Amino acid sequence: MDTRLNNLDYAFNPRSIAFVGATETLRKWGFLILNNLITGGYEGEIYPVNPNRETVLGLRAYPSVRDIPAEVDLVIFTVPSRQVLGALDDCIAKGVKAGVVITAGFKELGEEGAELEAVLVRKGREGGMVLIGPNCQGICCPGNRLYPWMPILFYPPRGRIGYVAQSGNILNMLIGHAVNAGLGISKAVSSGNEADVKTGDYLSYLADDPDTEVIVSYIEGVNDGRSFLERVRSATRVKPVVVLKGGRTRAGVSAARSHTGAMAVSGRLFEAACRQAGAIVTYSIEEAGLTAASFVGRPLPRGRRVGIITGGGGLGVIAADFCTEMGLEVVDLSPRTLSELEKMLPDWWVPGNPVDLVAGLDFMIIKPVIEILMKSGEMDAVMFLWIGPPRRLEYKDSSDNDRGVNMSGVGKMMDQLFRDFSVGIDELVHELQVPLYVATSIRIEPPDDDGQTDRVQPLIFPSVESACRAMHAMAEYYEYRSARD
Amino acid sequence: MDTRLNNLDYAFNPRSIAFVGATETLRKWGFLILNNLITGGYEGEIYPVNPNRETVLGLRAYPSVRDIPAEVDLVIFTVPSRQVLGALDDCIAKGVKAGVVITAGFKELGEEGAELEAVLVRKGREGGMVLIGPNCQGICCPGNRLYPWMPILFYPPRGRIGYVAQSGNILNMLIGHAVNAGLGISKAVSSGNEADVKTGDYLSYLADDPDTEVIVSYIEGVNDGRSFLERVRSATRVKPVVVLKGGRTRAGVSAARSHTGAMAVSGRLFEAACRQAGAIVTYSIEEAGLTAASFVGRPLPRGRRVGIITGGGGLGVIAADFCTEMGLEVVDLSPRTLSELEKMLPDWWVPGNPVDLVAGLDFMIIKPVIEILMKSGEMDAVMFLWIGPPRRLEYKDSSDNDRGVNMSGVGKMMDQLFRDFSVGIDELVHELQVPLYVATSIRIEPPDDDGQTDRVQPLIFPSVESACRAMHAMAEYYEYRSARD
Numbered sequence: 014m015d016t017r018l019n020n021l022d023y024a025f026n027p028r029s030i031a032f033v034g035a036t037e038t039l040r041k042w043g044f045l046i047l048n049n050l051i052t053g054g055y056e057g058e059i060y061p062v063n064p065n066r067e068t069v070l071g072l073r074a075y076p077s078v079r080d081i082p083a084e085v086d087l088v089i090f091t092v093p094s095r096q097v098l099g100a101l102d103d104c105i106a107k108g109v110k111a112g113v114v115i116t117a118g119f120k121e122l123g124e125e126g127a128e129l130e131a132v133l134v135r136k137g138r139e140g141g142m143v144l145i146g147p148n149c150q151g152i153c154c155p156g157n158r159l160y161p162w163m164p165i166l167f168y169p170p171r172g173r174i175g176y177v178a179q180s181g182n183i184l185n186m187l188i189g190h191a192v193n194a195g196l197g198i199s200k201a202v203s204s205g206n207e208a209d210v211k212t213g214d215y216l217s218y219l220a221d222d223p224d225t226e227v228i229v230s231y232i233e234g235v236n237d238g239r240s241f242l243e244r245v246r247s248a249t250r251v252k253p254v255v256v257l258k259g260g261r262t263r264a265g266v267s268a269a270r271s272h273t274g275a276m277a278v279s280g281r282l283f284e285a286a287c288r289q290a291g292a293i294v295t296y297s298i299e300e301a302g303l304t305a306a307s308f309v310g311r312p313l314p315r316g317r318r319v320g321i322i323t324g325g326g327g328l329g330v331i332a333a334d335f336c337t338e339m340g341l342e343v344v345d346l347s348p349r350t351l352s353e354l355e356k357m358l359p360d361w362w363v364p365g366n367p368v369d370l371v372a373g374l375d376f377m378i379i380k381p382v383i384e385i386l387m388k389s390g391e392m393d394a395v396m397f398l399w400i401g402p403p404r405r406l407e408y409k410d411s412s413d414n415d416r417g418v419n420m421s422g423v424g425k426m427m428d429q430l431f432r433d434f435s436v437g438i439d440e441l442v443h444e445l446q447v448p449l450y451v452a453t454s455i456r457i458e459p460p461d462d463d464g465q466t467d468r469v470q471p472l473i474f475p476s477v478e479s480a481c482r483a484m485h486a487m488a489e490y491y492e493y494r495s496a497r498d
Numbered sequence: 499m500d501t502r503l504n505n506l507d508y509a510f511n512p513r514s515i516a517f518v519g520a521t522e523t524l525r526k527w528g529f530l531i532l533n534n535l536i537t538g539g540y541e542g543e544i545y546p547v548n549p550n551r552e553t554v555l556g557l558r559a560y561p562s563v564r565d566i567p568a569e570v571d572l573v574i575f576t577v578p579s580r581q582v583l584g585a586l587d588d589c590i591a592k593g594v595k596a597g598v599v600i601t602a603g604f605k606e607l608g609e610e611g612a613e614l615e616a617v618l619v620r621k622g623r624e625g626g627m628v629l630i631g632p633n634c635q636g637i638c639c640p641g642n643r644l645y646p647w648m649p650i651l652f653y654p655p656r657g658r659i660g661y662v663a664q665s666g667n668i669l670n671m672l673i674g675h676a677v678n679a680g681l682g683i684s685k686a687v688s689s690g691n692e693a694d695v696k697t698g699d700y701l702s703y704l705a706d707d708p709d710t711e712v713i714v715s716y717i718e719g720v721n722d723g724r725s726f727l728e729r730v731r732s733a734t735r736v737k738p739v740v741v742l743k744g745g746r747t748r749a750g751v752s753a754a755r756s757h758t759g760a761m762a763v764s765g766r767l768f769e770a771a772c773r774q775a776g777a778i779v780t781y782s783i784e785e786a787g788l789t790a791a792s793f794v795g796r797p798l799p800r801g802r803r804v805g806i807i808t809g810g811g812g813l814g815v816i817a818a819d820f821c822t823e824m825g826l827e828v829v830d831l832s833p834r835t836l837s838e839l840e841k842m843l844p845d846w847w848v849p850g851n852p853v854d855l856v857a858g859l860d861f862m863i864i865k866p867v868i869e870i871l872m873k874s875g876e877m878d879a880v881m882f883l884w885i886g887p888p889r890r891l892e893y894k895d896s897s898d899n900d901r902g903v904n905m906s907g908v909g910k911m912m913d914q915l916f917r918d919f920s921v922g923i924d925e926l927v928h929e930l931q932v933p934l935y936v937a938t939s940i941r942i943e944p945p946d947d948d949g950q951t952d953r954v955q956p957l958i959f960p961s962v963e964s965a966c967r968a969m970h971a972m973a974e975y976y977e978y979r980s981a982r983d
Contacts, residue, residue: 117856122846180812186885233815259812264828265819268811271848280819297963298816326753327665327744330718331783334750334765343749361607363756371602400671478782 034091035061105140149205150181172197190302249291329367520546590625634690635666657682675787734776814852
């Protein structure tokens, strides 16, 4: 691997940043991204570059990068494309190691832009710099409180998922699925036109990154398929790689061409090759986002046998259908396991898998039932489904009803019930090394730590389907690794 | 149709309700459901029935239904199964027209329970009562602030979607997808064992109900397939019916048998028959919930041609793929339409469908672009995609950063931009009768009216995929209706 690419470390762990295009004009990216960088809490030095201002947003500004009286690790560019080359010369003269070119107006605009982009890459390479973009939405590394990117005032917490995407919007949505579930990210990059650093390079970088436990990548096209697949193969040897391909159909490929100028790649062939290289291929943004998040803090299932515990009969039916349709096995339970369960469950329990708790509000039997299934040795994973009304609705304080009855204790009682049952379940999973997939609308708040703790609590799935899909993906990855190891 | 079934009106529009099993014991359904009924704001008379108490929750209690000194339209039963028959005799003697039997312990428990259930049905029919359940989670009709059901302190708003489900949990989740999107419900029923009133009966009732614009039904089994399909056919002649089948696989059918004691029905055959009868067949809870909600307040697309407008290139790629894979047509735009768009869009716009706005923060061009596409006559529906960071994260007030820079205006600016662009778009859709499918994470708050206004604003889709699926379902329904009319 090109040792210059080691300079990506300067992009994600910079001690100081120059911002070429810094401004206070409200709707300009030169303001909004600099604002994200400052308010995100980055603790290194920030040097705005703007020849027309003494200060920008309260920080001393400099006419050019050359004029900055200290070392600079990373430069962010938001100036118009025709000004980028000049600024790049300054960076190289200054010995800067990494740049993020937010600026659009390169290859995606046709021939003239492509020429400009070729010069950009050549200059950067000769000068020993790595360049992210151009035409990208920036990068993020919450461990360093580093948010020089477009999503406005959006600061996801630190965690274990690494992202690389050839679309900034899809990057945000992929991250959103993890963040909404209380998980965080290690490093994320919107790779844009990939003039210099390419998806394959980022995969290698994230594969080597000890803070990254799983990688997810949105890909519209790759230029060198053979080298790309080699990178995928190396990465999947050490951690899971989840792939979403944009441009699977004629209409999609045509849209991709005008988006990033990506080469047309046949979706089916590409997906088959990725799968053969050990990647997990997904088909929607939600599926990619949740599948990646499902690997964090969870042991792999060592097979496809699943035990389903459900707080509602219908959910068990839907889950049994989904698991079967996906190639998982809803195992029959042994007489011994059934009789152990019978001791726990009410008289009217109908024995079988799914195990329908039919338990009304007795949440305390959930953990012992999970334990019986995990210890039985009859299954490779346990799924627990408990989905009620949607999360968004807070319990209405019912003390204000006009019949003068004070019921406000009901909400509190339910909250306490919901909290109690989950105590100790994580320990159980890690002791027995049987993964648990919980799908619930019960609100389980992540710890409030301002995003600076690693988020390793396992994902709670928002739907039965997403839990089934995640287990299937993890079982496939286990099979791939077992065949290789 | 059995005219006795007209008595369902007494269930959904009761002037007075008796509650057999009323209690103040905190974890009992006889408390929790009565509590829901009271705190939900029902304005008719409520008569708790409990032979051991003078009052329950501040309301005068009666030893039996016979002792209530006024007319009773509806009775809710939460007493143990062996006590239901006696209470039913009282109801019949009193001339009650409708009952909801929450109580479990009937057919789902085997032979003895099935006998009890048969007696229940015979008595009810002879007495001229309709019985909902047993073994159900109750009903709801927000137009009457009627919430005698299990979901605790959950009061969805009034709206245009009718629900009938053979699983209470799945009912809640189906409703959740509409409620989370700001829509409401007309009537909902958890049909339980369907001893007396069956899914087909509810479909007929909801088909005749002027407050219901679309019906969605979760079905594990039906007893009389021919009659059921006739009901589906009649219903789909007047409004869309969305169906989700539980028990499509061997494991699913087996789970369904122990859940509601439903007859095994082959999933594939059942789904094909439903489709032939004009129903929209769906494959997940989210798909069923969102597809049903998508019909509300939206004209049908008169074909499969779609124009896609996107705030991000990657979203356009994903949407073009999905639409194509689903059998929709991402049409090529005529030179005339392209040149009209060129006048609106920046110089660096790459002409084509999807129309990538590449517009930074200029939200005001969105409406004119939608208008050009709708007026072109070149497409049957328009899709608009604008998805940023997840909704749940509020804008952090950035005035507290330690560099002393006050940025709190940024969040407000974004909020205003987001709000402005949507003004007038609804009028456009209804004037031109071209449906618009918006997928966005922009938070659009429903009007705060305590749930008593009909929610007819169209659904905002939470994902690109759900918008594509909804358009496909609506186009299929249009084709079905056109072939019939």
